[in-house]
Amino acid sequence: MTTVDHDLLADYVGGALEGTPDEARVAELIAADPAWQAAADELRGALALVSADLAVLSATPEPMPADVAARFDALLASSEFAPVPAAAPRAGVGERTLDRSDRPSRPGAARRPRRRWVMPTAVAAGVLALAGIVLPLGPLGMSAQEAGTMADAPAAAPAAAGPVPAYASGSDYLRESMREGMRAAASAKSSPDAELFSTPTDSASPGDVAALSYDLHRAPAGLARLTASPDALARCLDAVRTAVPGTVTSVDFARFEGRPAVVMMVDTASGRLWFVAGPGCGVNGPDELFRAPRD
Amino acid sequence: MTGPDPRTDEELLAAHAAGEPDAFGVLFRRHRDRLWAVALRTTNDREDAADALQEAMLSAHRAAARFRGEAAVTTWLHRIVVNACVDRLRRRQAHFTLPLPGQAGAEEEDRHGPARNEPAAPSTDHDTAMVVRAALAELPYDQRAALVLVDLQGYSVAEVAEMMGVAEGTIKSRCSRGRARLAVMLGHLRNLSAPPDVGGTRTQDLAPRGGSHDHSRS
Incomplete structure (x- = not known):
């Protein structure tokens, strides 16, 4: 036996x-x-x-409680749910939360603070993509049209030198698929997830110190250091650029073979590359996990 | 007083995408109880359910123009909701995995002993629902989400695999293991003694036929 x-x-x-x-x-x-x-x-x-x-x-029925329904009614009536949302980002979108001020507190239940990703930016211009986030990282300027070539990528930013579009697609990139120049089919099925960004609140002018607030719902928690700090991400991209001289054209806070990873596309003199960095990117080098030709 | 909007879900979504102010609200209210049930049963937390549903609706609201009709609108909405829930749970990383029969360590036995080994003996359907809901809440969230969609919402394994972006075999495995754990927790299956599930925090998804590449619990 x-x-x-x-x-x-x-x-x-x-x-x-x-x-x-x-x-x-x-x-x-x-x-x-x-x-x-x-x-x-x-x-x-x-x-x-x-x-x-x-x-x-x-x-067994599980109806939405009346108080929750009322809050959703209020939310749906708000400008946040105005039609034609993709036309232009509106100030404050993504910042609004259900108003819980009238929620009776539960005995013994501590209210959890809202988790919000706030990115203070101290550098360069912030050009805002429609659904993605564009990091104002001037020295690592992009050729923005590349961003739109990635499956599931949110709408590409307007072509402009300077910013790098960043987003969290929720994808799990696979080594073999990237070698083949395509993303894993399983991951590619999550297109609505790329929409889980909240739209940034503002667009900054060059030199502004803007506070861009947004949610990166699908960014793995292991990448919090990089998603929370543009400085940390800038150091990461610097390290990548040192390892692979070129221009980082997009950043996806995602997974690689199941592990939290920053998946980037880099334009180099010899062609476009996938470059995958681990959570330690920028701490002591790029924490390279993988690279492969993009084309 | 006006009656229910006669338009189909697809028509409402198209109307919303075309700029009709109230169309999305009508669509949401039409399905909100089901979506709420999914969110609540997946997160097992009222606040998390409301937050996840809000995130999901914002996402759906913005993505409506790109809905291509590959699936029913309700399937699309469920997919967004369950993924928002799973993301929320994944971020928290506070789940634990109850061992299958034969995998409980002493500590787990102490903690779950009565519930795991004695029949819950609910006297009514309401009691049964409460007991099952509580047991469901103890499952790892990916197993729970799969069971909510397959066994409670009636979606096919293929549909859920599509929703969650994993292989069908992975959904089958999550459901199978989740049901087996429920069987123990609900007192339908005796617990056998065997080595514990080390750490009580992980099980591996099966990834048959090419695998799911799902490492969501890593």
Whole structure:
């Protein structure tokens, strides 16, 4: 008798192993091993009861509470939900939150502060993309049209020297797919997620010290150092430029092979590159994880 | 008093994209209870559910013009909502994973013993719903989200895989393992003794046939 791998057994019973070599292996174990057989029988019986329980929950109404509904009504009536939102960013979009001032406090429940990503900018111009964020990092100026070539990328910034469009696509880039010049199909299915940016509140003039506030909902938490600080990101891009002389044309706070990573496109004299940096980018070099020709 | 707007979801979304002021609100109110249920059952927290739903609606509001009709509007909305919820939970990184039967350590046994090993014996459907909801809340969030969409909302595995951007096998695995954990927590499956799930914080998604490349719990 062998020890039952309950995860594997659950996968088998649930059909997750179909078409894999493990399917036959587990089937053999269940047929030949009394422990596996008993566990499989028990699990199948239990799952029928779980399905019944879940069906009860599914049939139970879960209406939006009246106070929450009222807040959404107010929000929907606000300018934030005015039509034709893509035409131009409006001041304050993304900053508004549901007004909880009238929410009765729950006994013993501390109110969590709103998480907000605030980026004080002390450099150069901030040209704002429609849905993405453009970091005012003048020395690392871009050729903006490149940004629009990435799948799922938000609308490209107007072509202008200076800023680098940055966003958090929520994608998980795969080594092999990048080598092939395409993003992973699985990741590419998340197009609405790129919209999870809040639009910046202002566009700064050169030399302004502007405070751009926005949400990078899909940025992995492991990249907080870079998403929270333009200085940190500037050091990262400097390190990248040292490693790969050229111009960084876009920045995606995403994942690479499952790990938090800054995925950049770089224009170099020899062509365009993917350059993937880890969370330590800019601390002691670019923390390079991967690079590959883009074309 | 006017009756319900007779337009379809697609028509409302198109009207919104064309600039009609109230179309998005009509669409949202039409589906808000279902969307709320998804958000609440996925986040298991009223505030998180409201915040995630707000983020999702802002996102949908802005992205409406690019809706291409590849899926139903409700599927599109659910996808945005559940991803907003999962993102919120992922950022918090406060989830833990209950072991499958046979994987509980002593500490876990102490903490979950009665709920895991004794039948919950609910007396009514309402009680059952409460117990199941509480158990669901104990699952890792990716398993929970998959079960909410598949078992509670009735979406197919393929649709949920599309929504969450992972392979179908990954959704099947999340559902299977989630249900197995629920079986223990709901008292339908006895707990066997075996080595604990080290750290109680991770399980690996199965990634059959090319894999999901999903490392959301990393």
